[in-house]
Amino acid sequence: MADSELVFHTNPMSRGRIVRWMLEELGVEYRAVVQEYGKGMKSPEYLAVNPMGKVPALQHRGIVVTEAAAICAYLADAFPQAGLAPAPDDPLRGPYLRWMFFAAGPVEAAVTANALGQLPPPEKAGFVGYGSYDQVIHALEQAAASASPWLLGERFSAADVYVGSQVDFGRAFKSIPDRPAFTAWAERLRGREAYQRARARDDALMPQPG
Structure with a gap:
């Protein structure tokens, strides 16, 4: 996985739907990996990504971001050209x-x-x-x-x-x-x-x- 690649771990019956929408608003390329409830999310491979064993999770630039709100905030700042977050000096x-x-x-x-x-x-x-x-x-x-x-x-x-x-x-x-x-x-x-x-x-x- 290249550091610049966006890897999105999700399940269609989860809060991953929120992050999917955020990614679509950004209009950037990403790779979605569906993690199944049970063995998939609790596998050693996925627990190395998110020790909580739940989705959503995002891998980007060599880091992992979990929690839907944090992922949305991270993505908005990581891709400022989309205009989805006010700049630090913006009153909004x-x-x-x-x-x-x-x-x-x-x-x-x-x-x-x-x-x-x-x-x-x-x-x-x-x-x-x-x-x-x-x-x-x-x-x-x-x-x-x-x-x-x-x-x-x-x-x-x-x-x-x-x-x-x-x-x-x-x-x-x-x-x-x-x-x-x-x-x-x-x-x-x-x-x-x-x-x-x-x-x-x-x-x-x-x-x-x-």
């Missing part, structure tokens, strides 16, 4: 990072805890970083409502890919309520050509019935 860099980390932290934690029935009682909400599920959904809804048309205004960014994927998946799996602001934003995201290409490629890899 702050909001961009804010929403990326908000989705990777409070949203992910609160949605998972709610789905598992493990939300803390109100008197213990201060012990968790997200406070409460309702607080997180309210803040996320405000962000979606202000996306005009994107989180950074007229500028589409990796934050729309990552945070928007959380909303898109959450609505599909009923872990995020189907509110008008979420629906409108998701429809705009689904209208992007890169989103549609990524979805078609992943759908083609799904196990076929029978």
Whole structure:
């Protein structure tokens, strides 16, 4: 594998779909390696890439990046010509990072805890970083409502890919309520050509019935 090659480890039934969309937005060449659940992801070869034994993972320039949010942020900075991340001296860099980390932290934690029935009682909400599920959904809804048309205004960014994927998946799996602001934003995201290409490629890899 050449250091300059982008190797994308994924599975069509995983958060790898987020990274696939990001790669399609970049318009760069990459090699996708489908890792199967079970033996594939837990094989010594793949554990040498990601000791967690999960996808997605990215290999590029002799390094490994894991975690979907980190991969999206890394790719946006590694390929600045795509314009998917504000530069460090751009005032939009702050909001961009804010929403990326908000989705990777409070949203992910609160949605998972709610789905598992493990939300803390109100008197213990201060012990968790997200406070409460309702607080997180309210803040996320405000962000979606202000996306005009994107989180950074007229500028589409990796934050729309990552945070928007959380909303898109959450609505599909009923872990995020189907509110008008979420629906409108998701429809705009689904209208992007890169989103549609990524979805078609992943759908083609799904196990076929029978």
